[in-house]
Amino acid sequence: xxxxxxxxxxVRKIPSSRINEVNFNSLQFGSVFSDHMFSCDFKExxxxxxxxxxxxxxxxxxxxxxxxxxxxxFEGMKAYKDDNGGIFLFRPEQNFKxxxxxxKRMAIPEFPKELFFDALNEILQLDSEWIKPGIGNSxxxxxxxxxxxxxxxxxxxxxxxxxxLLSPAQAYYTGDVKVVFSEHYSRAADGGVGFAKAAGxxxxxxxxxxxxxxxxxxxxxWTDSHSHEFLEEAGTMNIFFRINDTLITAPTSDRILxxxxxxxxxxxxxxxxxxxxxxxxxxxxxxEAHKNGTLxxxxxxxxxxxxxxxxxxxxxxxxxxxxxxxxxxxxxxxxKLMDIQYNRSEDPFGWRYRVL
Amino acid sequence: xxxxxxxxxxVRKIPSSRINEVNFNSLQFGSVFSDHMFSCDFKExxxxxxxxxxxxxxxxxxxxxxxxxxxxxFEGMKAYKDDNGGIFLFRPEQNFKxxxxxxKRMAIPEFPKELFFDALNEILQLDSEWIKPGIGNSxxxxxxxxxxxxxxxxxxxxxxxxxxLLSPAQAYYTGDVKVVFSEHYSRAADGGVGFAKAAGxxxxxxxxxxxxxxxxxxxxxWTDSHSHEFLEEAGTMNIFFRINDTLITAPTSDRILxxxxxxxxxxxxxxxxxxxxxxxxxxxxxxEAHKNGTLxxxxxxxxxxxxxxxxxxxxxxxxxxxxxxxxxxxxxxxxKLMDIQYNRSEDPFGWRYRVL
Numbered sequence: 001x002x003x004x005x006x007x008x009x010x011v012r013k014i015p016s017s018r019i020n021e022v023n024f025n026s027l028q029f030g031s032v033f034s035d036h037m038f039s040c041d042f043k044e045x046x047x048x049x050x051x052x053x054x055x056x057x058x059x060x061x062x063x064x065x066x067x068x069x070x071x072x073x074f075e076g077m078k079a080y081k082d083d084n085g086g087i088f089l090f091r092p093e094q095n096f097k098x099x100x101x102x103x104k105r106m107a108i109p110e111f112p113k114e115l116f117f118d119a120l121n122e123i124l125q126l127d128s129e130w131i132k133p134g135i136g137n138s139x140x141x142x143x144x145x146x147x148x149x150x151x152x153x154x155x156x157x158x159x160x161x162x163x164x165l166l167s168p169a170q171a172y173y174t175g176d177v178k179v180v181f182s183e184h185y186s187r188a189a190d191g192g193v194g195f196a197k198a199a200g201x202x203x204x205x206x207x208x209x210x211x212x213x214x215x216x217x218x219x220x221x222w223t224d225s226h227s228h229e230f231l232e233e234a235g236t237m238n239i240f241f242r243i244n245d246t247l248i249t250a251p252t253s254d255r256i257l258x259x260x261x262x263x264x265x266x267x268x269x270x271x272x273x274x275x276x277x278x279x280x281x282x283x284x285x286x287x288e289a290h291k292n293g294t295l296x297x298x299x300x301x302x303x304x305x306x307x308x309x310x311x312x313x314x315x316x317x318x319x320x321x322x323x324x325x326x327x328x329x330x331x332x333x334x335x336k337l338m339d340i341q342y343n344r345s346e347d348p349f350g351w352r353y354r355v356l
Numbered sequence: 357x358x359x360x361x362x363x364x365x366x367v368r369k370i371p372s373s374r375i376n377e378v379n380f381n382s383l384q385f386g387s388v389f390s391d392h393m394f395s396c397d398f399k400e401x402x403x404x405x406x407x408x409x410x411x412x413x414x415x416x417x418x419x420x421x422x423x424x425x426x427x428x429x430f431e432g433m434k435a436y437k438d439d440n441g442g443i444f445l446f447r448p449e450q451n452f453k454x455x456x457x458x459x460k461r462m463a464i465p466e467f468p469k470e471l472f473f474d475a476l477n478e479i480l481q482l483d484s485e486w487i488k489p490g491i492g493n494s495x496x497x498x499x500x501x502x503x504x505x506x507x508x509x510x511x512x513x514x515x516x517x518x519x520x521l522l523s524p525a526q527a528y529y530t531g532d533v534k535v536v537f538s539e540h541y542s543r544a545a546d547g548g549v550g551f552a553k554a555a556g557x558x559x560x561x562x563x564x565x566x567x568x569x570x571x572x573x574x575x576x577x578w579t580d581s582h583s584h585e586f587l588e589e590a591g592t593m594n595i596f597f598r599i600n601d602t603l604i605t606a607p608t609s610d611r612i613l614x615x616x617x618x619x620x621x622x623x624x625x626x627x628x629x630x631x632x633x634x635x636x637x638x639x640x641x642x643x644e645a646h647k648n649g650t651l652x653x654x655x656x657x658x659x660x661x662x663x664x665x666x667x668x669x670x671x672x673x674x675x676x677x678x679x680x681x682x683x684x685x686x687x688x689x690x691x692k693l694m695d696i697q698y699n700r701s702e703d704p705f706g707w708r709y710r711v712l
Binding site for chain 2: 028029030031033037039055057058059060061062063065066067068069070071072074104105106107140142144146147150151152153154155156163165167182184185186187188189190191192193198199200201202203204205206207210225226228235236304
């Protein structure tokens with residue numbers, strides 16, 4: 001049965017939910033999808049035919065420009081459920097702004113704000129059972145846009161598809177996270193697309209990350225492509241350094257993603273009177289701080305992992321272990337962020353967005 | 357009717373050809389496709405199920421990693437027909453090597469050589485009517501690989517699809533080509549994926565190229581991301597400069613594609629005793645040579661356009677027109693390359709590969 005809602009989104013419900021087939025206690029991140037998906041097509045110069053329908057395969061030309069020219073952008077968000085069944089997003093307007101910023105850089109038409117939020121609200125209400133309460137549980141939300149026009153000439157597509165997929169999630173990273181500071185490979189160039197959540201930024205990291213994994217590291221901390229002297233970001237996380245009690249992170253730029261978790265940590269730090277420095281961070285400075293015992297913590301910040309404490313970093317052939325702190329910034333920020341996300345604390349900054 | 361050939365490629369022929377629907381005199385590059393396509397899947401750790409079947413849409417998960425992480429590479433080749441119906445490729449082993457070089461950098465499994473050539477031979481023989489004789493006519497060949505595993509976690513796909521599409525082509529560029537030297541935007545970083553034909557390298561150029569088009573230029577000549585002082589490549593072409601009688605082009609690197617046409621021009625120049633310099637080329641040097649009248653030509657070299665003479669370049673707010681030469685290197689190289697490609701001349705370097 002097709003229903004058209006007041007927001008003009010056609011809704012075609014799944015005949016019966018697949019939710020009972022899913023073991024919510026052993027979820028692999030990003031591999032299971034909820035009952036429904038949202039899509040909307042750009043053609044003839046406008047976004048049209050918004051629809052929520054059962055999750056299922058696309059039919060798409062093998063000549064679609066996304067396959068050949070990587071014209072694709074995405075976002076990562078999460079929906080959280082409190083113990084009363086309330087459903088919340090965390091600063092979704094930031095994701096909305098960023099997907100359009102990414103889209104612009106990739107010559108993709110911007111998506112309308114009202115439809116973005118209508119789509120989120122409607123699909124989350126429809127698939128609300130897929131959001132489990134309890135700290136750590138969430139429904140990962142993947143809005144994305146792909147170029148769908150068939151054509152193997154290197155020019156912008158005239159047709160696009162905007163979609164939202166939903167994937168139930170537990171915690172993203174587990175155990176000690178060991179990272180290596182990149183000395184040869186790079187993630188982004190000045191004047192390039194590093195600030196955007198452009199699909200190709202991620203695939204380009206897989207090979208150097210595989211090389212790092214062979215050496216026992218889970219992630220690469222990317223450095224500037226010119227000198228490899230400055231620490232930038234981890235590819236799926238922004239990076240924070242704590243020297244003594246000061247929290248330091250690199251400024252956003254056209255190479256570094258303007259992370260929502262990153263800016264939330266900075267805001268929290270400000271209200272907690274934690275000294276912060278947003279400035280370029282030298283590899284040599286971090287090694288020196290480790291040597292003299294003032295490097296207290298390194299942690300990543302991103303939607304998937306929220307806060308990801310780093311136990312060890314490598315540079316060259318050397319390995320540097322970080323102290324285990326009883327009261328770390330990482331744990332404190334993670335706890336404060338999740339309390340806001342799960343509606344367990346006040347929300348002084350207006351970051352929560354209630355869906356239901 | 358399915359046929360399995362000695363090369364193990366299953367062939368499922370189109371019931372009746374679409375060729376009579378196509379006007380070969382008004383082809384838009386890359387928009388029309390031949391009757392058949394080749395595909396082969398990587399799963400369970402090996403390439404399997406090679407098939408030639410009617411050109412048509414794919415059925416693919418919206419969570420396929422190619423859509424989210426741009427894990428995709430491609431090649432561009434052409435098939436040429438001589439006046440006796442002979443069909444030829446130009447240095448296809450170079451494309452084969454490069455697609456695997458690109459694949460490796462994008463953490464994509466390499467494709468087997470024998471199957472690559474069997475697939476090319478079989479599909480070109482099947483769709484040989486789509487190759488029209490006559491200088492300028494060709495069948496553009498697009499081998500590509502996309503990551504097909506469903507999963508929105510940023511890690512390499514476990515499943516891939518290798519495909520070959522065929523698109524009949526006339527000349528790629530027409531009229532005067534005006535280019536602008538990039539001063540802000542960049543195509544590639546040291547330690548990045550610029551040397552690879554990775555899908556995301558192309559989509560990332562669309563926005564700055566659109567900005568250039570608004571100012572009357574067709575293409576951007578990318579400069580190094582650090583200083584924007586050195587000229588690198590045009591994104592779909594390598595770039596050659598002629599100062600007096602010397603031919604100059606930038607060295608290949610991890611930022612610059614190792615173009616087949618580029619290396620063929622260098623080889624031809626060598627045998628013609630044209631002095632060549634493969635070295636970094638400064639913007640200031642080219643402007644100076646223009647000023648003192650020694651800059652004779654700039655041209656692009658790539659599979660789609662073969663050789664593309666440039667009439668004008670822009671830098672900053674200034675426009676620099678190039679002289680119109682009666683005997684240009686561009687025309688001479690294009691003619692010599694096409695004579696080899698179309699089997700109209702000797703082939704002293706063994707560059708022609710006969711399909712039929």
